[in-house]
Amino acid sequence: LKLHQAPQLKKWQGAGTTLHFREIVLGRCYAYTQLMKPELRVKDCQKIVGAFMGAVLSKDPCGFTEEDYQPLIKLTNQTVPCDKTLFWSKSRELAHQYTEVQQEMFTLENTLLGYMVDGLKWCGDAGSSELNYQSCPDWRGDCANNTMSVFWDTVSKRFAENACGVVQVLLNGSFSNAFNKNSTFGRVEIYNLHPDKVSTLQAWVMDNIEDVHSDSCSASSINDLKSILSNRNIKFTCQSNYRPIKFLQCVKNPEHSSCNSLI
Ligand code: C8R
Numbered sequence: 651l652k653l654h655q656a657p658q659l660k661k662w663q664g665a666g667t668t669l670h671f672r673e674i675v676l677g678r679c680y681a682y683t684q685l686m687k688p689e690l691r692v693k694d695c696q697k698i699v700g701a702f703m704g705a706v707l708s709k710d711p712c713g714f715t716e717e718d719y720q721p722l723i724k725l726t727n728q729t730v731p732c733d734k735t736l737f738w739s740k741s742r743e744l745a746h747q748y749t750e751v752q753q754e755m756f757t758l759e760n761t762l763l764g765y766m767v768d769g770l771k772w773c774g775d776a777g778s779s780e781l782n783y784q785s786c787p788d789w790r791g792d793c794a795n796n797t798m799s800v801f802w803d804t805v806s807k808r809f810a811e812n813a814c815g816v817v818q819v820l821l822n823g824s825f826s827n828a829f830n831k832n833s834t835f836g837r838v839e840i841y842n843l844h845p846d847k848v849s850t851l852q853a854w855v856m857d858n859i860e861d862v863h864s865d866s867c868s869a870s871s872i873n874d875l876k877s878i879l880s881n882r883n884i885k886f887t888c889q890s891n892y893r894p895i896k897f898l899q900c901v902k903n904p905e906h907s908s909c910n911s912l913i
Contacts, residue, residue: 661784662785662792663788667781675699678766679699690762693725701725702722702766710776711797719805726766729812730812732847735755735813739822739833739835741820741821744899747898772797773787814847824861827871828866829853830871841878845883849884850886853889856891857891860906876888
C-alpha cells in the first residue's frame with residue numbers, strides 16, 4: 651500500500667509547463683512593476699501570481715473559459731495611452747524590437763500581464779494541485795479551449811477593447827496572407843476594437859528582409875481587413891515597408907541591398 655503516491659497526470663501532445671514557471675512569473679512581475687513601470691509599483695505581485703495559480707491549478711486544462719482568468723485580469727488592469735497600441739501578427743520579434751526602441755508604444759507583451767508570461771508554457775491538471783511539467787494540451791492535437799489558448803484569446807480581447815485613438819498593426823508581408831482571419835489579430839482583436847474609441851487602424855506591412863515579397867497593401871488579404879474595418883466604421887490606412895521599422899531590419903542586416911539607399 652503506497653500512501654504518498656504521486657497523482658497520475660494526464661498526458662497531452664504539447665510541451666509541459668516551463669520549468670520554474672511560478673518563480674519566473676513572480677520575478678517578471680516584480681521587474682515590471684518595481685523597475686520598468688514604477689507607476690505600477692502598488693501592484694501586489696504575490697497576489698497576482700496567486701490569482702494566476704488559482705486560475706490554473708486543479709482544473710482540467712481542456713475545459714478553460716474566459717471566466718477562469720477574470721480575477722487575474724482584474725488585478726493586472728493597466729491603462730495604455732490612446733494612440734500607443736501596437737498589434738502584430740506573424741511579426742512578434744520585429745514588433746517587440748520596435749517597442750523596445752519606441753518605449754511609449756505597447757504591444758500586449760509590453761503590458762504587465764503579457765510581459766509576465768510571454769514565451770512561457772503552463773497548465774495544471776484536474777487531479778493534482780501542481781503544474782504539469784510533463785505535457786500540456788496542444789491546440790490541434792488535444793483541444794482548443796486549453797489553458798494557454800484561452801488565456802491569449804481572453805487577454806488579447808481585453809487589450810483590443812481598451813485600445814483608443816489611432817491604433818497600429820504590424821503585419822508580415824512575407825506570408826501569403828499578411829492578414830490572416832484565423833490569427834488572434836484577425837479572429838479576436840479587430841472585432842473587439844470599439845469604433846466609438848478607435849478612429850483609425852494603421853497597418854504596416856513589412857517584408858522579411860531575406861524573403862521574396864509576396865503580399866503588400868494592395869493584396870487581397872489586406873482588402874479583407876479593409877472591408878471588415880469599413881463595416882465596423884473604423885478608418886483604415888496601410889503602408890508597406892514603414893521606414894522606422896525598415897531601419898530596425900537594416901540594423902540586423904546592414905549589407906542587404908535593400909538597405910543601401912534608405913536616406
Ligand atoms: N497575442 C496573441 N498571441 C500571443 C501573444 C499576443 O500578444 N503573445 C504570445 N506569446 N502569443 P501569431 P496572432 C502566442 O499567429 O495569432 C495578441 C500565442 O501562443 O504570430 O495574430 C497580440 O496582441 C499565440 O498562439 O499572431 C497580437 O496583436 C501566438 O503566440 C496578436 O494577438 C500568436 O502568434 C498576435 O496573435
